[in-house]
Amino acid sequence: MNEKFLNTYKRTGLILEKGKGATLWDKNGKEYVDFTAGIGVSSLGHGNPVLVKAIADQAAALIHCSNYFLTDISIAFTEELCQAAGFESAFFCNSGAEANEGLVKIARKYGSDKNPNKNKVVTLINSFHGRTITMVTATGQDKFHKFFGPFTPGFSYVPANDIAALDKALNDKTCAFLFEPVQGEGGVLPLDSEYLHQAQKLCRERDILFAADEVQSGVGRTGAFLACKKLGLEPDLVSLAKGLAGGVPIGAILARGACTETLKPGDHGTTFGGNPLAAAAAHAVLSQINQPAFYAEVERKGEKIRNAIKSWENPLVKQVRGMGLMIGAAMTIPPGDVVTACRERGLLVLTAGEDTVRMLPPLVINDDEIDRGLTILKDALATLSSSAR
Ligand SMILES: Cc1ncc(COP(=O)(O)O)c(C=O)c1O
Numbered sequence: 001m002n003e004k005f006l007n008t009y010k011r012t013g014l015i016l017e018k019g020k021g022a023t024l025w026d027k028n029g030k031e032y033v034d035f036t037a038g039i040g041v042s043s044l045g046h047g048n049p050v051l052v053k054a055i056a057d058q059a060a061a062l063i064h065c066s067n068y069f070l071t072d073i074s075i076a077f078t079e080e081l082c083q084a085a086g087f088e089s090a091f092f093c094n095s096g097a098e099a100n101e102g103l104v105k106i107a108r109k110y111g112s113d114k115n116p117n118k119n120k121v122v123t124l125i126n127s128f129h130g131r132t133i134t135m136v137t138a139t140g141q142d143k144f145h146k147f148f149g150p151f152t153p154g155f156s157y158v159p160a161n162d163i164a165a166l167d168k169a170l171n172d173k174t175c176a177f178l179f180e181p182v183q184g185e186g187g188v189l190p191l192d193s194e195y196l197h198q199a200q201k202l203c204r205e206r207d208i209l210f211a212a213d214e215v216q217s218g219v220g221r222t223g224a225f226l227a228c229k230k231l232g233l234e235p236d237l238v239s240l241a242k243g244l245a246g247g248v249p250i251g252a253i254l255a256r257g258a259c260t261e262t263l264k265p266g267d268h269g270t271t272f273g274g275n276p277l278a279a280a281a282a283h284a285v286l287s288q289i290n291q292p293a294f295y296a297e298v299e300r301k302g303e304k305i306r307n308a309i310k311s312w313e314n315p316l317v318k319q320v321r322g323m324g325l326m327i328g329a330a331m332t333i334p335p336g337d338v339v340t341a342c343r344e345r346g347l348l349v350l351t352a353g354e355d356t357v358r359m360l361p362p363l364v365i366n367d368d369e370i371d372r373g374l375t376i377l378k379d380a381l382a383t384l385s386s387s388a389r
Pocket of ligand 1: 094095096097098100128129130131180184185213214215216217241242
């Protein structure tokens, strides 16, 4: 603990120094297999030579210019991103919360252009959408709705996978339904595909925007560029961040159809968003991940990890779930105990929700790193389960 930092994180005491692929080293030279990718960010792992070169070359040429100007790299990246995601246009910002803020602004303007009261947003209980005041309001977990009020009006919450509840909640005052196709912070909970298809239909019938928060599930994490693509859904708006530039801060809103024309000059903006450095990094990420063979590998590696954990039949593991390399193991003991036991043995994993150990390895993790990580996880769980008996 260093008192110069505000006390906002339960830090581990680890001081990291360097990384390569899905391996990290701390300052004392101890090695860790990385099943976290910095909470789903380092999609190409650590020290990826193509990404490093793209950042270094762009830094030498032009790090930043304002959004009043374009650069060749931002044009090339944006075209490729829209193509990869199947959207028409994009807005860039700096984080997931900021992407969701902009998404809600688009939705509210879209709604108010039709009817001044059409500004309500429905989200899901157990969701997570970020840490700004409006995004903690959008987040459907009560534990976030403390201390920081007054909160932004106009949000309501329904239980996931309950189409009758959604049907009741979506009315002529609703401008958008915002959901994570796989709830990440809530516990790595993939939503039911049938439910999402019915939700999309309800939204279309009522002229309500169907908006996906793919900040965690996007950019190849689930074995497709977007989880929505994998599920055959066509949201009007999508937010992205985390893995998009492999560790350089970036957020994005993708829009299609009428949503591409909602905002006019002056309605929204940002100083840093999508600057040449971030665009060059994101371009390098996209050029490496956006290939069918890459996504197939993400699927295979995710299955491998899930199947291995299931095969141990450790009594502490209640359920293994997820999509691609977005993996959750629900535990009968506090998941923080597993995180600590793994870290002591040289594996980094995360928690999510009340009871879940979450794994978001770099998408490029190789089989050797997976095997090393699984050996440590198996040993940590075996030790914890024998001491729980
Ligand atoms: C689904 C989802 N949305 C939004 C956010 C917020 O992103 P950021 O921390 O970049 O603001 C997160 C972060 O974990 C997330 O998982």
